[in-house]
Amino acid sequence: MKSVTSRDNPFYKELKHLAGSSHALRKAGRSLLDGVHLCQAYLDLIGQPLHCIVSEGALANPEVAAIVDRVEAARASAQSTVISLPDALFGALSQVEHGIHLLFLVDTPRPATPEALVQSAVLLDGVQDPGNAGSILRSAGAAGIRQVYCSPGTASIWSPKVLRAAMGAHFVLEIFENVDLAALVRAARVPVLATSGYASERIYDVDLSRPVAWLLGHEGKGVSDTLLNLATHRVVIPHAGAVESLNVAACAAVCFFEQLRQQQGA
CATH class of the missing domain: 3.40.1280.10 (SPOUT methyltransferase, trefoil knot domain)
Incomplete structure (x- = not known):
């Protein structure tokens, strides 16, 4: 797990930019998943994120700790990284009031549009x-x-x-x-x-x-x-x-x- 503690850290500054702008996320081809439920669903149904971002305080939450452990366990093969942030830095990233401080940064799927509708x-x-x-x-x-x-x-x-x-x-x-x-x-x-x-x-x-x-x-x-x-x-x-x-x-x-x-x- 990597720890980022400075607001001037380049990764944190880019993450804050993405978190504050849907346009920036679309341009980068990325999506931010906020909270335990979405991150758990992504792990279960899709796989590993690009980055797992967690606040230091949230690591004491058993559900958060289990998700972080799953990401870290697969890190060697999936190239995912886990980043921990002080609670104050994480607060500037999340749009959820009183949420659990856990984010996934993932690639947004962009499937090719089929030529015709053939199913519901x-x-x-x-x-x-x-x-x-x-x-x-x-x-x-x-x-x-x-x-x-x-x-x-x-x-x-x-x-x-x-x-x-x-x-x-x-x-x-x-x-x-x-x-x-x-x-x-x-x-x-x-x-x-x-x-x-x-x-x-x-x-x-x-x-x-x-x-x-x-x-x-x-x-x-x-x-x-x-x-x-x-x-x-x-x-x-x-x-x-x-x-x-x-x-x-x-x-x-x-x-x-x-x-x-x-x-x-x-």
């Missing part, structure tokens, strides 16, 4: 709130969906806020950013279902036992007219009461788990 997937058309985006990813992963396509204008999907909201779902998904969704929908080999509060076809009346792609739109504007016109179906979740519509993340969860229910023959 989620298409995000300008979903901007990081909490919504992360919740949608979490529901998708839990429902067995494995691909997510994001248009330009969608929240930065590997940002710390989206990562925290998704609770490790990133690591079971293939995520494609800055995708031309119109071209993707035109070439799709599975039905594309666009959610709309103005549609007449209920999701419960559509055959979801086969693969489908779910098209979810901006929190205020919904799915763009261009994509609505390209979709195979426009579908609605019926609801009662005076509330106008569901939050997009809640809508996504209902859709995904209705699909799972039909697939399982429940």
